[in-house]
Structures are given as C-alpha cells and as structure tokens.
Amino acid sequence: MKKIIATLLLLTMALFAFGSCQPEENEQTKIRIGYMSGPTGMGMAKLIHDNGGIAGNNKYEFKSYTDSALAKADLTKGDIDIICIPTNEALAYYNTADKNVRVLAVNCLNSLYVITNEETAPASLADLEGKTIYTCKNGTPKIILDYIINALELNITVSTNINGTDMNKPADVSAQVIAGTLPYAVIPEPIITSSMLQNNSYKVAIDLADEWAKIPALTNTPVAMGCVVSTKDFIENNKASLDAFLAEYKSSIEFVSNKENLETAANYVAEAGIMAKAAPAKKALANLGDAIAYIDGAEMKTTLNAFYKAIGMPNPVDEFYYAK
Numbered sequence: 001m002k003k004i005i006a007t008l009l010l011l012t013m014a015l016f017a018f019g020s021c022q023p024e025e026n027e028q029t030k031i032r033i034g035y036m037s038g039p040t041g042m043g044m045a046k047l048i049h050d051n052g053g054i055a056g057n058n059k060y061e062f063k064s065y066t067d068s069a070l071a072k073a074d075l076t077k078g079d080i081d082i083i084c085i086p087t088n089e090a091l092a093y094y095n096t097a098d099k100n101v102r103v104l105a106v107n108c109l110n111s112l113y114v115i116t117n118e119e120t121a122p123a124s125l126a127d128l129e130g131k132t133i134y135t136c137k138n139g140t141p142k143i144i145l146d147y148i149i150n151a152l153e154l155n156i157t158v159s160t161n162i163n164g165t166d167m168n169k170p171a172d173v174s175a176q177v178i179a180g181t182l183p184y185a186v187i188p189e190p191i192i193t194s195s196m197l198q199n200n201s202y203k204v205a206i207d208l209a210d211e212w213a214k215i216p217a218l219t220n221t222p223v224a225m226g227c228v229v230s231t232k233d234f235i236e237n238n239k240a241s242l243d244a245f246l247a248e249y250k251s252s253i254e255f256v257s258n259k260e261n262l263e264t265a266a267n268y269v270a271e272a273g274i275m276a277k278a279a280p281a282k283k284a285l286a287n288l289g290d291a292i293a294y295i296d297g298a299e300m301k302t303t304l305n306a307f308y309k310a311i312g313m314p315n316p317v318d319e320f321y322y323a324k
Contacts, residue, residue: 034083039111040226043253045268105296108226110209111188121205135186190284221306257292
C-alpha cells in the first residue's frame with residue numbers, strides 16, 4: 001500500500017512539474033502582424049529582419065498591406081492580430097465598426113510635405129495664398145492640410161481631383177506627380193522619394209510639421225499620423241507575448257530612426273518590401289527625420305487626445321488605449 005501511495009505521489013509531482021513548464025493555454029505560439037507599405041511600416045523593418053524576414057519564424061508571422069481597409073477587415077475577422085494604420089482611421093474604426101480595437105502605440109509622426117515642380121518653391125503655406133494644393137481624398141493628408149489652412153486662416157484651396165480624375169489615396173497623387181500635372185501636392189514619405197525619382201522636376205518645399213507648430217494651441221502637440229493596434233480579445237489572451245513584442249518593436253523603431261544606422265535600416269526596409277530598393281529607402285529615411293517614433297502609455301494617450309481634438313475627432317474613451 002505504501003508503495004502504491006508513493007508511486008501515485010511521484011506521478012502527481014511529475015505531472016505538476018510537467019504542467020508548470022507548459023505555456024499558458026491562452027497564449028498564441030505565433031503573433032500575426034500586418035504592416036503597411038509606407039511610413040507606418042518602416043519602423044517594423046528591423047523586427048522583420050531579426051525574425052526570419054517576410055517569411056517570419058516561430059514567434060511572428062508577417063503580412064504586408066497596401067490597403068488599410070483590408071488590414072482592418074482582417075483584424076476584425078481574427079485573421080491578423082496586430083496592424084499598423086493611420087491614427088485617424090484607428091479611432092474612426094473603433095467608433096463606427098469595431099469596439100474591440102485598441103491602440104497600442106504611436107509609430108509615426110509627421111511625414112507630410114508640400115512638393116512642387118514650380119521654378120520658385122514656396123517657403124511656407126502663406127506663400128501659397130490664392131493657389132491650389134492637391135492631395136488624396138482618404139487618410140490623414142487632407143485632414144491635416146485642411147486643419148492647418150483653416151487654423152492659420154489662409155486662402156488656399158485643397159483639391160483631390162485633377163482634370164476630372166479623383167485621387168483617393170497617396171498612390172493616385174503620386175501617379176499625377178510622376179506625370180507632372182500637379183503644381184503643388186501633399187503626399188507622405190516615402191512616396192515622395194519614389195515619385196521624385198521618376199520625375200525629378202519636383203522638389204520638397206514645405207514640411208507640414210513646421211506649419212502645424214505655428215498654431216499656438218498645438219506648439220507641443222506632434223502630428224501623430226500612424227499607430228499600431230490590436231483587439232481587446234487578443235490583448236487579454238496574449239498579454240505576455242504582446243508586451244514582449246512591443247519591447248522588441250520599440251527597439252526596432254529606435255534602430256531604424258537612428259541616423260547612424262541609415263544604410264542598414266534602408267536595406268531592412270527594402271528586404272521587407274516596404275520600399276522596392278535600398279537607395280530610395282535611405283533617402284526617405286533621411287528625409288523623415290524624427291518622424292519614425294515610438295510613443296506608448298500615458299504619453300501616447302496625451303498625444304493622441306490632443307491630436308484628435310485638433311482635427312475635430314471625438315475624444316476617445318479610456319478603453320481605446322492599451323495600458324501595460
């Protein structure tokens with residue numbers, strides 16, 4: 001009898017030890033990450049490189065998107081766990097389509113510039129009084145441009161249509177820039193660099209971050225253009241894995257945004273398919289300055305609340321923001 005009891009005790013202890021070594025049942029073995037082919041995706045480049053490239057590894061699976069609407073749809077369906085999207089789209093998506101959306105961190109500040117093929121480049125928006133600036137209909141460029149023009153009380157027209165052709169996304173504006181049809185246009189990096197490589201008559205004239213800073217109420221509020229988001233369900237079931245990812249993602253952004261790493265970071269951006277080649281990626285990263293950034297926690301909440309208020313979006317509820 002004593003032998004039986006001893007044997008059962010040993011088996012129980014062995015099972016306990018085995019069970020304690022197992023991962024949490026609700027923690028996924030692999031996180032599925034979606035990133036955009038633009039500035040919101042560039043900070044992900046080193047993380048992608050360090051984890052098997054586009055093919056991924058046992059920790060991460062990567063998927064590139066050119067359309068944020070597809071990324072959001074996949075997030076809601078549960079086909080992807082984390083995506084990078086514009087900040088205005090994140091809040092609009094929460095308010096209108098999916099209350100489970102949570103913003104994890106800001107990953108991109110201003111990447112918008114006025115470019116021109118005119119012989120004399122304007123030094124500021126004030127130099128464009130009475131002119132028309134062309135940009136895309138969807139996303140943050142028009143929202144930010146409209147806000148700055150109105151706040152600075154400038155007589156400038158913003159158009160998303162050229163000669164009867166609608167420009168719905170930055171790529172549509174880029175096509176018109178390459179064709180040389182737009183005297184003044186606002187698009188983000190790295191699309192600016194890609195466009196100007198195909199039509200070198202254009203030059204960068206105005207950094208919209210400088211114009212934004214001229215608005216007294218926004219002096220200390222950055223232009224928060226991009227963010228990384230997930231869902232309530234994924235966060236609750238994978239908190240340890242998520243926090244580990246965010247720590248690695250922050251390190252990736254710090255590496256990519258460090259000008260000492262410009263050459264290597266450009267190669268990583270090209271490897272990830274965010275830009276086609278390293279040379280233009282290097283130029284775009286140099287132009288972006290401090291735009292590739294990582295902001296989370298209380299600072300993220302303060303930054304985004306101020307940004308949303310500035311562009312006329314409703315103040316988010318606290319649950320919208322992820323807190324570690």
